[in-house]
Each structure stands twice: as structure tokens, then as C-alpha cells.
Amino acid sequence: SYELTQPPSVSVSPGQTARITCSGDALPKQYAYWYQQKPGQAPMVVIYKDSERPSGIPERFSGASSGTTVTLTISGVQAEDEADYYCQSADNNGAYPVFGGGTKLTVL
Amino acid sequence: EVQLSESGGGLVQPGGSLRLSCAASGFTSSSYFMNWVRQAPGKGLEWVSTISGSGGSTYYADSVKGRFIISRDNSKNTLYLQMNSLRAEDTAVYYCAKEMATNGHGIDYWGQGTPVTVSS
Numbered sequence: 001s002y003e004l005t006q007p008p009s010v011s012v013s014p015g016q017t018a019r020i021t022c023s024g025d026a027l028p029k030q031y032a033y034w035y036q037q038k039p040g041q042a043p044m045v046v047i048y049k050d051s052e053r054p055s056g057i058p059e060r061f062s063g064a065s066s067g068t069t070v071t072l073t074i075s076g077v078q079a080e081d082e083a084d085y086y087c088q089s090a091d092n093n094g095a096y097p098v099f100g101g102g103t104k105l106t107v108l
Numbered sequence: 109e110v111q112l113s114e115s116g117g118g119l120v121q122p123g124g125s126l127r128l129s130c131a132a133s134g135f136t137s138s139s140y141f142m143n144w145v146r147q148a149p150g151k152g153l154e155w156v157s158t159i160s161g162s163g164g165s166t167y168y169a170d171s172v173k174g175r176f177i178i179s180r181d182n183s184k185n186t187l188y189l190q191m192n193s194l195r196a197e198d199t200a201v202y203y204c205a206k207e208m209a210t211n212g213h214g215i216d217y218w219g220q221g222t223p224v225t226v227s228s
Contacts, residue, residue, distance in 0.1 A: 032212065
């Protein structure tokens with residue numbers, strides 16, 4: 001079955017830039033989405049269609065795509081950004097959603 | 109305002125059944141694919157099932173195929189998940205999720221989740 005691969009954890013100090021990658025063979029054909037999930041809460045989309053930012057999401061969140069890898073970048077990380085981040089896309093046939101394993105962002 | 113509200117979760121014995129519901133409001137439900145996504149305790153998000161806007165097409169993760177049935181009643185703006193032959197590994201919070209109607213099955217709205225515990 002199709003898989004999306006993320007690093008399990010990323011740590012940064014406040015004010016630094018955090019980059020979380022997600023790799024998958026179908027990413028050149030399928031858009032990627034990024035979700036933020038804080039403890040006890042439902043996920044929330046922070047980036048859609050590789051690089052679009054929903055209204056209400058701070059400008060420090062950005063997304064980029066290059067070949068089989070997509071990247072979520074958080075510039076000027078704040079303590080409130082500490083959360084789990086999941087990438088999501090679809091398989092080559094676009095039949096169903098697939099989630100990455102998630103990355104725990106720790107703000108030191 | 110789009111709202112999704114799940115119900116029907118609870119404690120069930122292995123081999124038992126449970127039916128989850130998701131009441132939707134704030135959008136024309138028949139226009140969008142809907143999903144069930146689950147999260148086991150301390151684990152990541154796992155896609156469970158997808159249904160097309162009309163209900164005519166359904167998709168299942170291998171882990172639930174043959175045991176779970178997704179359905180929808182657009183006249184009631186409600187999504188369902190019938191879960192049969194439940195196993196301990198089905199224990200999770202189950203989220204109802206609305207797709208964006210974009211390539212890649214992106215999700216723009218999630219419910220608050222309903223917990224399901226399978227245990228004797």
C-alpha cells in the first residue's frame with residue numbers, strides 16, 4: 001500500500017525556522033495537505049494544495065513541493081506551534097486519502 | 109459555518125457492533141466526499157473509509173474492509189459508519205471529515221471525534 005514518510009520529530013528554538021518533510025512517490029501527481037493537531041483536539045488544515053494557506057492561518061506557515069517531497073516550513077516558530085503535524089495526499093490513482101506517520105514539533 | 113458532529117461511540121466487546129453517526133451542517137453535503145479517519149491512543153491518523161457525494165462510491169482501508177460499512181443520507185445531512193466484528197485494534201477516536209473537492213482528497217473540516225473502545 002502507498003505510504004507517505006515523515007520524520008518522527010523535529011525540534012527548534014523559538015524564533016527559528018522549522019522544516020518538516022514528507023516523501024511519497026505519488027506527490028508529483030497528487031496535491032499534499034498539512035494538518036496541525038494539538039493534544040485533545042481534532043486536526044486542523046494549515047496548508048492545502050501543496051502551498052496554499054487557509055484564511056486564519058498565520059503567514060509563518062508555508063508549503064512547497066519538489067518532486068516526490070513536500071515541505072512544511074514554519075518561520076519564526078512560536079511556542080504555540082508545538083504540535084503534531086501530518087502530511088496527507090492520495091495514492092497514484094487518487095482513490096483515497098493517505099496520511100503520513102506524523103511529526104512531533106517540539107519548541108525548545 | 110460548517111459543523112460536523114459525531115455520535116455513537118462507546119465501549120463494546122470484541123466481536124460486537126457499533127454505528128457511528130456524523131451530523132453535518134453549513135454546506136450542501138451531497139456535493140462533497142466524506143471520510144472517516146481514526147486515531148488510536150498515542151498513534152497517528154489512519155484513514156478508514158470514504159464515500160462519494162451521491163453515496164454511489166465507497167472505499168475502505170484494508171484493515172476494515174468486509175467489517176465496516178460507510179453510508180450517508182443526504183436528506184438528513186448525516187454520515188454513518190456501521191462497524192461490525194470489532195477488534196481491540198479498532199479502539200480509537202473516530203473523526204468525521206469533509207473533503208475540499210480537490211485533487212488529493214484534502215480535508216477542510218473535521219468533527220470533534222467520538223471515542224470507540226473495544227474491550228471485554
